[in-house]
Amino acid sequence: MSKFEVTPTAISDVKVIKPRAFEDPRGYFMETYTRSELVPLGVDQVFVQDNQSLSRDIGTLRGLHYQLPPFAQDKLVRCIRGRIWDVAVDIRRSSPTFRQWVGVELSADNRLQLLVPVGFAHAFLTLEPDTEVVYKVSAGYSAAHDAGIRWDDPDIDIDWPLPSSQPVLSAKDGVLPALSDAIVFD
Numbered sequence: 352m353s354k355f356e357v358t359p360t361a362i363s364d365v366k367v368i369k370p371r372a373f374e375d376p377r378g379y380f381m382e383t384y385t386r387s388e389l390v391p392l393g394v395d396q397v398f399v400q401d402n403q404s405l406s407r408d409i410g411t412l413r414g415l416h417y418q419l420p421p422f423a424q425d426k427l428v429r430c431i432r433g434r435i436w437d438v439a440v441d442i443r444r445s446s447p448t449f450r451q452w453v454g455v456e457l458s459a460d461n462r463l464q465l466l467v468p469v470g471f472a473h474a475f476l477t478l479e480p481d482t483e484v485v486y487k488v489s490a491g492y493s494a495a496h497d498a499g500i501r502w503d504d505p506d507i508d509i510d511w512p513l514p515s516s517q518p519v520l521s522a523k524d525g526v527l528p529a530l531s532d533a534i535v536f537d
């Protein structure tokens with residue numbers, strides 16, 4: 352029996368991954384990423400860096416972010432404390448699902464992971480205070496290749512479950528361009 356369940360979302364390249372947890376009276380144990388188990392299930396990305404962030408306020412929104420080639424990144428995202436609404440937007444111009452998005456709640460409790468491949472912009476909104484997110488990426492960080500799209504672009508129209516009228520944003524995320532003005536993937 353596999354130690355992971357991999358389920359495609361409405362945009363099939365974006366996948367939800369659920370690790371199998373071995374529960375016992377102490378709690379549980381689970382493998383959170385095992386390449387040899389995941390490659391046969393179609394998750395063959397090679398990850399080279401692990402990232403972690405803490406967002407103190409509920410309603411903190413990070414994104415929409417991506418890196419351009421040759422530093423484009425696949426991401427494997429999970430939430431280890433609190434809850435997030437995790438979103439991937441298809442920004443591959445030639446894709447039949449260009450501009451479409453999928454959103455999945457990831458939490459410390461549900462232990463789900465979202466695979467966000469190259470060609471997608473990624474963002475998350477925290478649904479609880481003190482939320483910690485951990486994610487693997489398939490290319491290193493390059494500030495020169497860092498790119499983003501505004502979280503509230505009406506051409507994308509993400510249905511954010513905002514806990515108040517405005518999210519908490521970084522200064523950088525407050526001035527991101529619309530998708531129509533952004534450099535995207537072919």
Ligand SMILES: Cc1cn([C@H]2C[C@H](O)[C@@H](COP(=O)(O)OP(=O)(O)O[C@H]3O[C@@H](C)C(=O)[C@@H](O)[C@H]3O)O2)c(=O)[nH]c1=O
Nearest residue numbers: 402404413414415416417426473474475491492521523
């Ligand atoms: C992403 C990243 C940032 N940094 C630095 C740059 C900056 O000084 C500080 C904070 O960076 P940011 O404001 O870009 O962090 P943040 O807004 O959390 O950016 C992240 O958002 C989510 C949604 C993603 O998908 C990630 O790929 C990443 O873009 O950390 C690194 O050194 N390495 C990295 O890999």
